[in-house]
Amino acid sequence: MSILPQEELVKKWESEQASLRQQVVEEDTEDWQRCPDFTGLERVGGVDLSFIKGDDVNACAQLVVLSYPDLELLYEDSQMVTLTAPYISGFLAFRETPYLLEALQRLETTQPSLLPQVVLVDGNGLFHYREFGLACHLGVLSGLPCIGVAKNLLQVQGVEKNEKHQSQIASLQKGGESFPLTSDSGKVLGKALRSSDSSTKPVYVSVGHKISLDTALRLTHSCCRYRVPEPIRQCWEVDTS
DNA sequence: GCGACAG
DNA sequence: ATCTTGTCGC
Numbered sequence: 028m029s030i031l032p033q034e035e036l037v038k039k040w041e042s043e044q045a046s047l048r049q050q051v052v053e054e055d056t057e058d059w060q061r062c063p064d065f066t067g068l069e070r071v072g073g074v075d076l077s078f079i080k081g082d083d084v085n086a087c088a089q090l091v092v093l094s095y096p097d098l099e100l101l102y103e104d105s106q107m108v109t110l111t112a113p114y115i116s117g118f119l120a121f122r123e124t125p126y127l128l129e130a131l132q133r134l135e136t137t138q139p140s141l142l143p144q145v146v147l148v149d150g151n152g153l154f155h156y157r158e159f160g161l162a163c164h165l166g167v168l169s170g171l172p173c174i175g176v177a178k179n180l181l182q183v184q185g186v187e188k189n190e191k192h193q194s195q196i197a198s199l200q201k202g203g204e205s206f207p208l209t210s211d212s213g214k215v216l217g218k219a220l221r222s223s224d225s226s227t228k229p230v231y232v233s234v235g236h237k238i239s240l241d242t243a244l245r246l247t248h249s250c251c252r253y254r255v256p257e258p259i260r261q262c263w264e265v266d267t268s
Numbered sequence: 269g270c271g272a273c274a275g
Numbered sequence: 276a277t278c279t280t281g282t283c284g285c
Contacts, residue, residue, distance in 0.1 A: 078276045160274070
């Protein structure tokens with residue numbers, strides 16, 4: 028096995044993203060997504076990779092499935108994994124997707140009736156340098172509707188963390204309010220969402236796959252008890268033993 | 269040289 | 276991602 032220089036690896040990954048990008052579906056595809064109260068939605072998933080100390084090679088891949096709308100734990104899976112790909116901003120999916128997919132496949136094999144109808148992903152979807160972040164990548168490869176929820180702003184396509192952005196954040200009065208993240212070409216790539224009344228710092232929501240931005244935003248908000256939506260937050264509370 | 273850098 | 280407790284305030 029030869030190891031590619033990072034520059035070559037990035038080129039290879041860029042072309043893979045460009046290819047998979049074409050498969051992203053940016054609209055609602057499920058009946059429950061059209062209902063004002065999400066009637067028909069019963070299971071919401073969340074995925075995350077967590078690390079320890081200064082170890083950036085060994086991680087814990089976690090998947091939870093919560094009931095909707097009660098957000099009670101229906102299923103949890105936690106698996107120690109050894110990462111092979113480096114972390115490079117813009118290419119997070121190549122590092123994490125394989126293990127998140129494995130977790131979904133374990134669930135599909137053992138308890139298919141518990142498969143989530145939508146997955147909230149820790150990271151961006153279309154709000155990405157090439158409009159193909161982790162949530163899109165996992166969505167396309169799994170075929171499941173996915174939503175990207177990032178906790179920090181990625182400065183992409185002209186969206187900057189400047190004075191204007193700060194004042195837009197300050198203008199969000201209560202949970203559920205949002206403002207668009209618009210690229211220089213005029214496309215709304217995602218939205219900054221004040222996820223709860225008690226949190227000032229927004230989360231950044233974008234389309235992953237098989238869902239519209241408005242639906243993604245509404246669902247994300249309805250999954251928030253605190254700043255980070257429950258499906259992702261409850262990953263942090265999964266038993267690692 | 270300085271800033272940016274999802275997780 | 277993680278290193279890191281308490282503390283002040285609502």
